[in-house]
Amino acid sequence: MLEGILIGLQTALSFQNLMVVIGGCLIGTFIGMLPGLGPMSIIAIMIPVAITMGDPSAALILLAGVYYGAIFGGSTSSILLNAPGVAGTVASSFDGYPMARQGKAGKALTIAAIASFAGGTIGAILLMIFAPMLSSVALLFHSAEYFALMVVGLSAIAAFAGPGQVTKALMMTVLGLIMATVGEGALFNLPRFTAGIMDLQSGFGFITLAMAMFALPEAIFLVLKPKNLGEDGGDIKNLRISRAEAKAIAPVIGRQSVQGFFIGVLPGAGATIASFLGYAVERNIAPKAEQEEFGKGSIKGLAAPESANNAACTGSFVPLLTLGIPGSGTTAILLGALIALNVTPGPRLMVDEPQIFWAVIMSMFIGNLVLLILNLPLIPYIAKLLAIPRNYLIPFILFFTLMGAYIGQNNATELLLLVGFGVCGIALKFANYPLPPLLIGFILGGMMEDNFSRSMQLYGGPSFIFERPMTLVLLLVAACLILLPTLRARRGKKA
């Protein structure tokens, strides 16, 4: 193994490859900030460039840089503008955006950068040591368990069920689940609830909904605020994290890097579930006083999804490299790139072409490190975006959201949907309904339904819940996570 590491390092550390990774990180970060262009599309755009480089190691290093850069870039728009461009960064906006509004944008971005770095690096270490053993873990879950896992992920909504909002949060979740049923489901090859509109056949777009429910209402609310975003006190450019804060988030990052990695290993789960679960778990194990902070700018609430998200992205390389199975859209694109470079991932990769395996691992370490070094000095400048006067910033955010909804689909119907849902989003926000549960329900709803219907078909009914012990355990965990906080709150009221 040591030999492998050395070969990998030697390849990755050549001058040319270092330039490549730096370029990749920068491109990824900047394009990743635009909603609508997530890691998947950026990697797809960069693949021709990577292939013309000829050398598989250099190509992989470039793509790793782009990948990590894009994930971090996506978090940036989540935190600064409440505009999550990919589902995996939705949870980062829950606490990241409140922090930015409190004038702590610099600090929020720094925590995101450090948590991402730690998640990616810890993930890469786990991948390096356990990859061959983990291929069997990747196959442990059947559809029944994935269904249960999605239900556990839904428990993240509990964080938004503050006093008096339990019913509202549940209503929003159900609305999100209902919206996820529009379009062609896995059970039928016929359109559902599309009202005969062809553009709805593939369902509502995630980005359109995220922009309409998160970014647009925030931009409109800025109009009503008397001050500019960054002027609530505090220094937006300040990156400093106090020792107490570092001490508070270190265990969160450690736990979520490991948990996120293992969720990422499962081919049907991925970064989105990892970030929601990470958020839900950390909220539940936090002391009671800190639980109240979640959703209002908790540093733990930001560090958890950020580290889980990156670790899961790294974990998704386990089934890709050891079984040749892409567990996510991004790894599917990477698999295509690898095959184009004459590398076929699978059980024989480590035997036949160990240098490729090690080059991938080393490029992860270097990509993460370079990203951290590049981004820390850039953070004050990125955070200054919020210091732009409101009369420029609001039109900019509006343009940004419209572009985000349009760019992924090239379809003007998305713009109409964006405006329509945006109006709904604003109305709901005025009525004080929490919007994150809607988006969580929407994101998880589709996957939940697919896995549920598959299990029903395989077992000829709901008997899988009792026949598969792991499913039952996960469902009980979900029930506890959802019910406990409300029961606790009710008991607290009585006492």
Place this chain on the structure above:
Amino acid sequence: MKTMKMGRRVLMAAAVATFGLGSIAQAGGHQVLDDVHFLIPGGAGGGWDGTARGTGEALTGSGLVGSASYENMSGGGGGTAIGYLIENAESNYGTLMVNSTPIVIRSLTGVFPHNFRDLTLVSGTIGDYAALVVPAGSDIDNMEEFLAVYDADPSGTPVGGGSVPGGMDHLVAAMVIEASGRDALGVNYIPYDAGGTAMAALLSGEIKALSTGFSEAVDLANQGEVKIIGVTSDARVDAAPDAMTMAEQGIDTTFVNWRGFFGAPGMPQEQLDAYKAAIAAMYETEEWEAVRARNGWVNIHNPGDDFQSFLEEQETVIGDLMKKLGFL
């Protein structure tokens, strides 16, 4: 200074947009056409996208076409782009739209209000056979053994695939069972949202067999993860000489998942001829060979009228089967 910064951002976004959504390539030489505009009915990075961009790369790289531009138009699983091409036909004679087997399937189910007859058929260019695979460690080695297991307990022998019920992978599995003299309705087909998750389900034992594309099956078989128990080609394919065809095993059925190009209805004959000539000449170029090999595509060239009869035959076979399965 602050406005400057905004200006840069906007510029950057615009630059990204152009880079991502369309690119212009230039080349000289024995040109057949000045330019081609490719309309891609799905997003960047998908199979249609790769086919259009790869074809454009080979056409411009070899100098057959001066320049190529690309436009991604998602929506309705491809229906939006078809509707657009028909409604704006006259301004789109310079456009080639990429499509594949699903245009036949989805027109049959009525999900698309149009079908391939509403378009100008340019050429089928590439294809992939389908295959049935089982895990490498399975006791099943061929179709006969698979059918024996299937007969013992049809609903306990789930077959998975990466398409919706009534979609391509399901139809292939049903076609094979039907051709073996059994009832296609008996297949317990389990749909997955992508080939990767379906493959994971096969290896985890959730499904007994997987209906998938042949080129993907070959990659997995070479890695020692699966066994190919039947291929839907006429004769054995060079890429996997040991994999038996369905016909060899007494199951008389073949299937090709084709990809090809369509034009707007009413396209002038000389324009159509030029497109057909450019595509026919493309197969001889090394640029195309590089693109084809990189993507593992199989050349299946079906120009104009051949394309029409091929599509009609596929429509009949698939239509009959879908009626039988209750999807029509």
